[in-house]
Amino acid sequence: MAQISHLPDDAALVTMSLPVMLPTMNIGETIRNYRLQKGMSQGDIEKRTGLLRCYLSRVENGHTIPSLDTLSKIAGAMELPLSQFFAEPGHNNGSKGLPQLSDDEVRFLSQIRRYATSLNDSDRKLVLAMVKKMASNSAR
Numbered sequence: 001m002a003q004i005s006h007l008p009d010d011a012a013l014v015t016m017s018l019p020v021m022l023p024t025m026n027i028g029e030t031i032r033n034y035r036l037q038k039g040m041s042q043g044d045i046e047k048r049t050g051l052l053r054c055y056l057s058r059v060e061n062g063h064t065i066p067s068l069d070t071l072s073k074i075a076g077a078m079e080l081p082l083s084q085f086f087a088e089p090g091h092n093n094g095s096k097g098l099p100q101l102s103d104d105e106v107r108f109l110s111q112i113r114r115y116a117t118s119l120n121d122s123d124r125k126l127v128l129a130m131v132k133k134m135a136s137n138s139a140r
Contacts, residue, residue, distance in 0.1 A: 026062055027059070027065065027066070027071070027085060028059045028060040028061060028062045028063075028064075029060070029062070030085050031056075031059060031060055031074055031085065032060040034078055034080060034084070034085075035060075035078060038078050038079075040077075040078065042056045042057060042060075044077070045074060045077045045078070048076075048077035049073040049074060049076075049077045050073075051070065051073065051074070056074075059074075068082075068106070068107055068110055071085060072103065081102075081103060082103040082106060083102060083103055083105070083106050086106060112127060112131070
């Protein structure tokens with residue numbers, strides 16, 4: 001990982017990789033847990049999404065990481081918001097802790113993470129300022 005010590009703390013956040021920023025999560029395990037809570041089989045998800053059962057099995061067992069669009073299909077099949085897959089365990093919409101993100105916010109942050117590594121320091125600071133502004137506006 002590149003040295004980021006020359007950046008202010010909040011600008012460094014944009015350049016960190018996901019495993020450093022967030023606790024490790026197994027999206028497949030999360031999907032399986034929600035699927036089982038809903039009393040659904042992989043076949044039920046297959047019928048609602050068109051995704052093959054063998055693909056769903058690979059996702060749930062951690063062999064494949066689905067795209068955001070695929071996660072959105074799976075969430076729709078289970079009648080869950082996409083952001084639910086990224087919520088902290090034990091946290092619901094009204095609880096304290098990290099705010100719940102909308103599906104659009106999750107997509108936006110995924111895109112920011114993808115492009116952050118190619119930004120220069122000035123652009124990185126500008127993006128961080130915009131994200132902070134958006135966060136403060138949505139908190140009102």
